[in-house]
Amino acid sequence: MVRIKSIVGNNFSDKTCILRLDLNIPLSEDGEILDDTRILESIPTIDYLINQSAKVIIISHIGRPNGKFNKNYSFKPLIEDISKRINREIFFIEHQNQSKISSIVDSQPSGTLFLLDNIRFNEGEENSNPDFIDFLSSFSDVFINDGFGTIHRSHSSITGITNKLPSYGGILLEKEIINITECISTKSSNSTAILGGSKISDKIPIIENLSNNFEKVIITGGMIRPFLIASDKLKQKNISEIKEEIFYAEKILQKHPQIYIPEQLVCSENINKEPIILHSSQINDIDLIFDIGPNSIDDIGKMILESDKIIWNGPPGVYENENFSNGTKKLVNFIVNSKSKLKVAGGGSTVASINHYKASDYFSHISTGGGAFLRLLEGKFLEGIEVLKDE
Numbered sequence: 001m002v003r004i005k006s007i008v009g010n011n012f013s014d015k016t017c018i019l020r021l022d023l024n025i026p027l028s029e030d031g032e033i034l035d036d037t038r039i040l041e042s043i044p045t046i047d048y049l050i051n052q053s054a055k056v057i058i059i060s061h062i063g064r065p066n067g068k069f070n071k072n073y074s075f076k077p078l079i080e081d082i083s084k085r086i087n088r089e090i091f092f093i094e095h096q097n098q099s100k101i102s103s104i105v106d107s108q109p110s111g112t113l114f115l116l117d118n119i120r121f122n123e124g125e126e127n128s129n130p131d132f133i134d135f136l137s138s139f140s141d142v143f144i145n146d147g148f149g150t151i152h153r154s155h156s157s158i159t160g161i162t163n164k165l166p167s168y169g170g171i172l173l174e175k176e177i178i179n180i181t182e183c184i185s186t187k188s189s190n191s192t193a194i195l196g197g198s199k200i201s202d203k204i205p206i207i208e209n210l211s212n213n214f215e216k217v218i219i220t221g222g223m224i225r226p227f228l229i230a231s232d233k234l235k236q237k238n239i240s241e242i243k244e245e246i247f248y249a250e251k252i253l254q255k256h257p258q259i260y261i262p263e264q265l266v267c268s269e270n271i272n273k274e275p276i277i278l279h280s281s282q283i284n285d286i287d288l289i290f291d292i293g294p295n296s297i298d299d300i301g302k303m304i305l306e307s308d309k310i311i312w313n314g315p316p317g318v319y320e321n322e323n324f325s326n327g328t329k330k331l332v333n334f335i336v337n338s339k340s341k342l343k344v345a346g347g348g349s350t351v352a353s354i355n356h357y358k359a360s361d362y363f364s365h366i367s368t369g370g371g372a373f374l375r376l377l378e379g380k381f382l383e384g385i386e387v388l389k390d391e
């Protein structure tokens with residue numbers, strides 16, 4: 001297992017620490033915080049540092065403002081809400097100018113928490129500009145990364161800065177790495193990986209990696225159709241739009257024929273029409289698959305209930321629509337009731353469905369990462385982890 005230099009056990013009293021978080025949180029059209037998990041998960045590291053009387057300057061991005069100031073992506077209107085959630089006062093810094101930042105930070109006592117406005121307002125963030133890295137590292141003594149969701153990016157505030165300052169991983173980062181790698185890197189003959197999404201090419205490295213240590217791999221979501229066609233269980237006349245997906249599905253099935261593809265599905269011509277349960281052999285070109293049927297979800301349930309480890313990314317249906325929610329609801333319920341001690345899930349819609357069914361307490365780990373979680377499942381090099389390795 002990869003070990004990173006951890007903040008735990010180290011003393012940061014009277015130091016100024018740059019703390020990289022992933023506060024890229026979903027907002028409503030009115031700017032309300034829709035999901036505060038990433039804020040709440042950063043509290044242990046913030047508390048650890050502030051309780052040691054460090055000055056902590058939080059840096060994060062929100063959205064993709066492309067290197068320019070854009071008030072729609074500013075943290076300014078969110079300060080009060082973030083501050084309430086972490087139960088601490090935050091000193092907001094909007095100036096992206098070194099001498100101003102330094103004088104603001106110097107003017108405040110030890111134990112102050114600052115938040116710099118969106119780090120992606122600076123062109124030098126995403127292209128790892130050396131001048132911007134110098135600027136970022138100039139007003140602090142130590143760099144700490146606790147933004148797991150961004151760990152697959154090679155940006156100034158993630159990798160570049162580690163060449164300039166003593167660098168550590170925060171409590172959330174360590175927790176994510178330990179829990180996810182523990183689940184995916186141990187071999188078990190009674191284990192289930194459930195993988196959804198629609199682009200098979202993106203999932204090939206994950207399926208390849210997880211097939212080494214997971215006995216059962218279950219396909220859900222948009223990947224079901226090309227997998228059924230590739231295994232000759234669904235006859236589709238016009239395949240032009242998913243030709244490439246079918247090609248990838250065939251390749252994976254040649255290597256991993258044990259992959260489970262649900263054959264009873266809940267279909268409709270469109271999501272607003274009545275659902276109809278069909279066997280794959282009855283599905284026509286116009287029938288779109290929106291959920292897994294009751295028989296198939298029960299088959300999946302049998303595998304899950306007996307598994308001793310489970311990893312899940314990608315809901316089987318559409319939990320927001322009553323007609324197509326049964327598969328997701330039952331899957332969550334099976335995982336909740338499984339004897340498995342390792343129950344790990346990640347990805348935006350997966351986590352949203354777990355929260356919808358109020359089941360998060362039953363999982364051993366729910367990742368705050370989207371793309372970062374998937375990259376870790378590939379078992380490959382992750383830029384932001386590599387630079388924090390404890391050799």
Ligand code: 3PG
Nearest residue numbers: 022024149150153370371
């Ligand atoms: C995420 O939400 O997955 C992270 O914050 C990374 O965001 P990005 O894809 O814009 O780099």
